[in-house]
Amino acid sequence: xxxxxxxxxxxxxxxxxxxxxxxxxxxxxxxxxxxxxxxxxxxxxxxxxxxxxxxxxxxxxxxxxxxxxxxxxxxxxxxxxxxxxxxxxxxxxxxxxxxxxxxxxxxxxxxxxxxxxxxxxxxxxxxxxxxxxxxxxxxxxxxxxxxxxxxxxxxxxxxxxxxxxxxxxxxxxxxxxxxxxxxxxxxxxxxxxxxxxxxxxxxxxxxxxxxxxxxxxxxxxxxxxxxxxxxxxxxxxxxxxxxxxxxxxxxxxxxxxxxxxxxxxxxxxxxxxxxxxxxxxxxxxxxxxxxxx
Amino acid sequence: xxxxxxxxxxxxxxxxxxxxxxxxxxxxxxxxxxxxxxxxxxxxxxxxxxxxxxxxxxxxxxxxxxxxxxxxxxxxxxxxxxxxxxxxxxxxxxxxxxxxxxxxxxxxxxxxxxxxxxxxxxxxxxxxxxxxxxxxxxxxxxxxxxxxxxxxxxxxxxxxxxxxxxxxxxxxxxxxxxxxxxxxxxxxxxxxxxxxxxxxxxxxxxxxxxxxxxxxxxxxxxxxxxxxxxxxxxxxxxxxxxxxxxxxxxxxxxxxxxxxxxxxxxxxxxxxxxxxxxxx
Ligand SMILES: Nc1ncnc2c1ncn2[C@@H]1O[C@H](COP(=O)(O)OP(=O)(O)OP(=O)(O)O)[C@@H](O)[C@H]1O
Ligand SMILES: [Mg+2]
Numbered sequence: 268x269x270x271x272x273x274x275x276x277x278x279x280x281x282x283x284x285x286x287x288x289x290x291x292x293x294x295x296x297x298x299x300x301x302x303x304x305x306x307x308x309x310x311x312x313x314x315x316x317x318x319x320x321x322x323x324x325x326x327x328x329x330x331x332x333x334x335x336x337x338x339x340x341x342x343x344x345x346x347x348x349x350x351x352x353x354x355x356x357x358x359x360x361x362x363x364x365x366x367x368x369x370x371x372x373x374x375x376x377x378x379x380x381x382x383x384x385x386x387x388x389x390x391x392x393x394x395x396x397x398x399x400x401x402x403x404x405x406x407x408x409x410x411x412x413x414x415x416x417x418x419x420x421x422x423x424x425x426x427x428x429x430x431x432x433x434x435x436x437x438x439x440x441x442x443x444x445x446x447x448x449x450x451x452x453x454x455x456x457x458x459x460x461x462x463x464x465x466x467x468x469x470x471x472x473x474x475x476x477x478x479x480x481x482x483x484x485x486x487x488x489x490x491x492x493x494x495x496x497x498x499x500x501x502x503x504x505x506x507x508x509x510x511x512x513x514x515x516x517x518x519x520x521x522x523x524x525x526x527x528x529x530x531x532x533x534x535x536x537x538x539x540x541x542x543x544x545x546x547x548x549x550x551x552x553x554x555x556x557x558x559x560x
Numbered sequence: 561x562x563x564x565x566x567x568x569x570x571x572x573x574x575x576x577x578x579x580x581x582x583x584x585x586x587x588x589x590x591x592x593x594x595x596x597x598x599x600x601x602x603x604x605x606x607x608x609x610x611x612x613x614x615x616x617x618x619x620x621x622x623x624x625x626x627x628x629x630x631x632x633x634x635x636x637x638x639x640x641x642x643x644x645x646x647x648x649x650x651x652x653x654x655x656x657x658x659x660x661x662x663x664x665x666x667x668x669x670x671x672x673x674x675x676x677x678x679x680x681x682x683x684x685x686x687x688x689x690x691x692x693x694x695x696x697x698x699x700x701x702x703x704x705x706x707x708x709x710x711x712x713x714x715x716x717x718x719x720x721x722x723x724x725x726x727x728x729x730x731x732x733x734x735x736x737x738x739x740x741x742x743x744x745x746x747x748x749x750x751x752x753x754x755x756x757x758x759x760x761x762x763x764x765x766x767x768x769x770x771x772x773x774x775x776x777x778x779x780x781x782x783x784x785x786x787x788x789x790x791x792x793x794x795x796x797x798x799x800x801x802x803x804x805x806x807x808x809x810x811x812x813x814x815x816x817x818x819x820x821x822x823x824x825x826x827x828x829x830x831x832x833x834x835x836x837x838x839x840x
Contacts, residue, residue: 377646379646444683446681447683447685447686449641449644449679449683450683450684450746450749451685452641452672453639453641453672453676453677453679453750454672454676454696454697454700455669455670455671455673455674455700455753456696456697456700464685464696465685465687468687469685469686469687471687
């Protein structure tokens with residue numbers, strides 16, 4: 268009824284204009300629907316295809332056994348799973364303090380120019396190809412230590428993670444209302460404690476999201492591992508020695524000559540994808556739980 | 561400029577030996593905060609110009625004036641919060657019991673423990689419980705003894721007239737309270753640090769009349785123990801709660817005196833116009 272008096276009862280011209288606007292709105296809707304559809308479709312395609320190719324190969328043995336010599340069917344990727352986990356955990360331990368610390372610096376340092384410059388550098392760093400990051404870690408860690416190692420892989424992953432963490436953390440800090448900082452400072456709480464007690468907790472959700480994003484990104488990178496972690500067909504829990512990681516294993520298997528290796532590469536891809544998906548979903552669920560407390 | 565300063569000064573000295581409007585008392589009021597030729601800048605622009613006045617111990621001083629006249633800037637100078645704003649700068653002196661808050665070697669952190677602040681919008685720490693909000697400032701300089709902290713939290717919440725409403729929900733987030741309760745929580749949080757002076761920047765402007773009445777009642781009770789400076793847009797509120805009133809206009813202190821005098825017989829035309837609602 269109200270709609271009629273608003274639009275329908277107008278003169279012919281305004282009614283026409285109304286229909287025109289309605290038409291544009293519909294077109295815009297259809298356009299957006301299409302774009303959303305494409306995005307969802309691509310994601311489902313990737314998931315579906317990897318699932319189709321890899322899932323049939325996944326069994327307990329694949330997840331828990333060591334690789335068998337080339338050409339033999341059977342065996343698994345347990346060493347690469349553990350290796351990836353170790354390399355990424357150590358990388359996270361390096362990247363989180365550095366990334367968050369730098370974000371605090373960028374946000375708090377009195378010179379806005381220097382802050383903007385560091386932030387700009389971080390943005391450039393996210394764009395550096397991961398193979399270059401791998402080479403850099405090679406020059407920085409592998410050469411001086413004289414051997415490929417899980418540790419050098421962690422350093423390479425950390426380089427990839429730091430700018431991502433820095434940028435998300437900086438955005439998170441910027442969103443902390445000035446009023447909360449001032450509330451803390453006005454109580455005679457020193458600035459560094461204000462950062463620890465007020466700024467960090469208030470932005471903890473966004474920080475965690477950033478860290479998970481960085482982990483997910485690093486977890487799938489094979490290129491930085493080529494000249495660092497290098498890969499290893501055996502069990503190795505020593506980060507000073509070459510170590511197997513899942514993405515590099517996928518690369519090796521996918522480019523190898525054996526049909527069985529190709530199957531294993533798909534299966535390993537599926538595992539990697541699931542780990543990333545599950546981590547993201549769990550983080551989300553955890554954060555939602557936190558917000559309701 | 562300095563002429564104005566002296567004029568205000570002269571009037572104030574009179575007051576020292578007069579009975580203040582609301583609170584008849586037989587002794588002259590003691591000065592807790594003495595502001596001398598205070599100027600506050602944002603970058604190059606001058607927001608508070610050459611203000612000189614004395615704030616009396618255990619009295620309520622109201623700061624009134626039209627929007628943008630520098631009231632917030634002025635009271636933020638009294639606990640060194642002004643300099644937190646990037647590019648902001650202060651000149652002049654603020655003497656707390658005779659010691660200059662802007663003297664060399666004075667730590668602003670220390671100043672803010674002695675001069676507390678309550679803001680316009682209630683701003684409890686969202687990640688902390690009611691209990692932790694109140695304990696936040698106290699834990700720093702006080703003891704780590706749980707019992708002492710618990711006592712302090714209870715005492716501060718009682719002083720802020722919030723204890724009865726929250727005593728069974730101390731673990732709930734501070735942000736789960738109503739606006740008025742949040743503001744009293746912020747008052748409790750400030751009181752827990754045992755400030756000698758409490759600055760309040762329009763503490764009721766985000767609250768409904770009932771919550772406002774509660775805060776005003778609270779101010780009446782609090783002035784037995786703390787010196788209060790309150791910025792308000794509400795003339796009636798200034799008249800109700802304060803003993804002294806300062807009228808600011810365009811960054812300058814136009815008139816300062818006992819609230820009764822300012823509201824009944826203002827000396828300056830501008831003051832009268834503002835109070836009677838002719839401008840501002
Ligand atoms: N962060 C800032 N940067 C630059 N100028 C500012 C800043 N804050 C305030 N000012 C300026 O300083 C002057 C005084 O502002 P202030 O906030 O102290 O006024 P106020 O009396 O508290 O006003 P209101 O009653 O609206 O709260 C105004 O001209 C304002 O534009
Ligand atoms: Mg203000």
